[in-house]
Amino acid sequence: MSRPARARINLQALQHNFSLVQQAAPDSHIMAIIKANAYGHGLVRIAQALPAATAFGVSCLDEAIALREAGFDRRIVLLEGLFGPDDIGLIGGYRLDVVVHHDSQLQWLTQGQLLRPLDVWLKIDTGMHRLGFTPQRVNEISTRLQQIPQVASVRYMTHFPCADDLANPVTREQINAFNLATAAVTGEHSLANSAGLLGWPDARADWVRPGIMLYGSSPLGGRTAASLGLQPVMTLSTRLIAVNTRKQGDAIGYGGDWRCPSDMSVGVAAIGYGDGYPRHAPSGTPLRVNGHAASLVGRVSMDMITVDLGDVPDAQVGDEVILWGEGVPVDEVAASATTISYELFCGVGSRVRFDYSA
Ligand SMILES: Cc1ncc(COP(=O)(O)O)c(C=O)c1O
Numbered sequence: 001m002s003r004p005a006r007a008r009i010n011l012q013a014l015q016h017n018f019s020l021v022q023q024a025a026p027d028s029h030i031m032a033i034i035k036a037n038a039y040g041h042g043l044v045r046i047a048q049a050l051p052a053a054t055a056f057g058v059s060c061l062d063e064a065i066a067l068r069e070a071g072f073d074r075r076i077v078l079l080e081g082l083f084g085p086d087d088i089g090l091i092g093g094y095r096l097d098v099v100v101h102h103d104s105q106l107q108w109l110t111q112g113q114l115l116r117p118l119d120v121w122l123k124i125d126t127g128m129h130r131l132g133f134t135p136q137r138v139n140e141i142s143t144r145l146q147q148i149p150q151v152a153s154v155r156y157m158t159h160f161p162c163a164d165d166l167a168n169p170v171t172r173e174q175i176n177a178f179n180l181a182t183a184a185v186t187g188e189h190s191l192a193n194s195a196g197l198l199g200w201p202d203a204r205a206d207w208v209r210p211g212i213m214l215y216g217s218s219p220l221g222g223r224t225a226a227s228l229g230l231q232p233v234m235t236l237s238t239r240l241i242a243v244n245t246r247k248q249g250d251a252i253g254y255g256g257d258w259r260c261p262s263d264m265s266v267g268v269a270a271i272g273y274g275d276g277y278p279r280h281a282p283s284g285t286p287l288r289v290n291g292h293a294a295s296l297v298g299r300v301s302m303d304m305i306t307v308d309l310g311d312v313p314d315a316q317v318g319d320e321v322i323l324w325g326e327g328v329p330v331d332e333v334a335a336s337a338t339t340i341s342y343e344l345f346c347g348v349g350s351r352v353r354f355d356y357s358a
Pocket of ligand 1: 033079159192193194195209210211212213219
């Protein structure tokens with residue numbers, strides 16, 4: 001029998017989450033963010049299940065080319081733009097949109113020979129201080145871009161670092177700064193990621209760029225995914241490969257720093273940090289065994305974890321263990337492991353078998 005670690009990808013849940021984006025932003029085009037292998041869910045399979053997305057956002061040429069070669073004809077946006085002057089040929093050849101966020105990219109654009117000019121997204125740094133031109137330079141850069149023969153059209157975008165926190169004034173300041181910076185230029189606007197489009201109605205504009213909410217994790221602090229109507233797309237599971245009775249005081253796993261508080265049943269499940277289950281998940285991190293709530297105990301190993309089976313009557317070798325997904329919100333596991341769902345999703349390793357259900 002093969003190793004039982006599985007990621008079940010529920011494409012109906014993905015479509016349901018996409019429909020929530022459509023409901024929240026009915027007048028906006030949707031650029032589905034499917035970079036990093038669709039946040040670990042499988043680039044092409046996820047793209048195929050999103051026929052109503054107007055565009056796809058990816059982080060690099062390899063991802064964009066994989067989509068084109070799989071037959072997608074839609075707009076594909078390289079969110080970090082060109083990485084060097086040599087990219088321009090492929091970008092033109094594969095008809096990709098590029099974000100332009102730096103002077104160096106403007107130069108590279110002018111150096112390329114293209115059969116057909118490119119659609120460009122001018123990135124404005126309204127407060128994240130990662131990528132983009134300052135708001136004061138928007139008119140200048142916009143004019144320069146429009147003078148470059150390799151540029152067909154210019155759209156305007158920005159990105160939010162704090163939209164998940166509805167009490168944080170930064171997002172309001174960013175929206176104002178964006179509107180001011182783009183007042184004198186014409187072209188479509190895009191501001192909102194998942195948190196932006198759910199939490200900040202006037203950030204929806206011409207294009208929204210949802211990522212994490214498509215995969216069923218909550219983008220808003222203090223709100224569960226379920227309370228937002230989101231459904232988990234990835235369910236990561238495995239099976240018990242041992243069920244053992246341990247004595248009070250027995251030390252479990254590496255370091256021996258977790259001890260059984262009483263005589264108890266401890267299961268061993270075939271998944272570990274070698275599969276992307278977070279090594280820093282502490283004892284008490286929730287999971288489910290055979291439909292019952294249970295928890296991790298002891299340190300996470302490369303290939304295995306140990307599980308408190310005290311609340312799982314009749315647990316047996318072969319029982320299903322759900323690490324996150326249906327019945328175990330990924331956001332709770334992420335919080336327990338002091339990380340975010342994005343990292344958990346992206347970290348699922350190649351040993352895990354992916355099954356897709358329509
Ligand atoms: C430029 C840009 N837009 C949109 C998104 C989607 O963000 P989220 O997954 O929080 O919806 C990302 C993701 O990091 C991004 O980099």
